[in-house]
Amino acid sequence: MFSxxxxxxxxxxxxxxxxVGFIILIVWQIGVGMISVIFRDKSMSSTMTPPLINGVTVNQDSTISSITTPFFGEYVPASLNDATIKQSMLNLNVVGIIFAEREQDSKVIISTASGNEEAYQVGDSLPGGVVIKRITPQGVLVSRHGVIESLSLPKNELIFEPPAKPLMKE
Incomplete structure (x- = not known):
């Protein structure tokens, strides 16, 4: 048989x-595709229903978002010193940081534009649609629309008054 x-x-x-058969097949596929585009019924697009899989409606938005989710997770730098991290322009201020060795034990106190102060931890959502990704001793790394930004703890210089002069000389 093989011989x-x-x-x-x-x-x-x-x-x-x-x-020749492959060329005919390719031309036929292109023709069918062009015909379906040219003669597409515009009224059908508004009456289309989401697909059903096993009797359950499939939410296409969640399917698309799961496809665009990073396969290996989101990269979050270890510190705020990374040159690619930009300072966030959100109207949020870091008031204080309680840093712990275990990341899930760290907390940050953030003040909003209205003056409300609340404590947050990694994974919490902040006003403005951002999510806390990492808390460091210097500040907070947040994710806004998939972009990592930083909220830094303000470094206020400590000003000490000189020692008081004695009232009486000895």
């Missing part, structure tokens, strides 16, 4: 027929 197939394929006409 007959080999003898048939050796003939010069067979590869040419296969190539």
């Amino acid at each position: 007959e197939l080999k003898a048939l394929l050796v003939k010069p006409i067979v590869p040419q027929l296969i190539a």
Whole structure:
């Protein structure tokens, strides 16, 4: 059987027929695609219903968001010193940080534009649609629309008054 197939394929006409068949198939596929685009019924697009899988409606938005989710997770730098991290322009201020060795035990106190102060931890959502990704001793790394930004703890210089002069000389 294989010898007959080999003898048939050796003939010069067979590869040419296969190539012509592939070309006809490609042209046919392009034609069908163009016809479906040209003669598409515009009224059908407004009456389309979401697909049903096993009797359950599939939410296409969640399917698309799961496809665009990073496969290996989101990169979060270890510190605020990374040059690629920009300072967040959100109207949020870091008031204080309670830093712990275990990341899930760290807390940050953030003040909003209205003056409300609340304590947050990694994974919490802040006003403005941002999520806390990491808490460091210097500040907080947040994710806004998939972009990592930083909220820094303000470094207020400590000003000490000189020692008081004695009231009486000895």
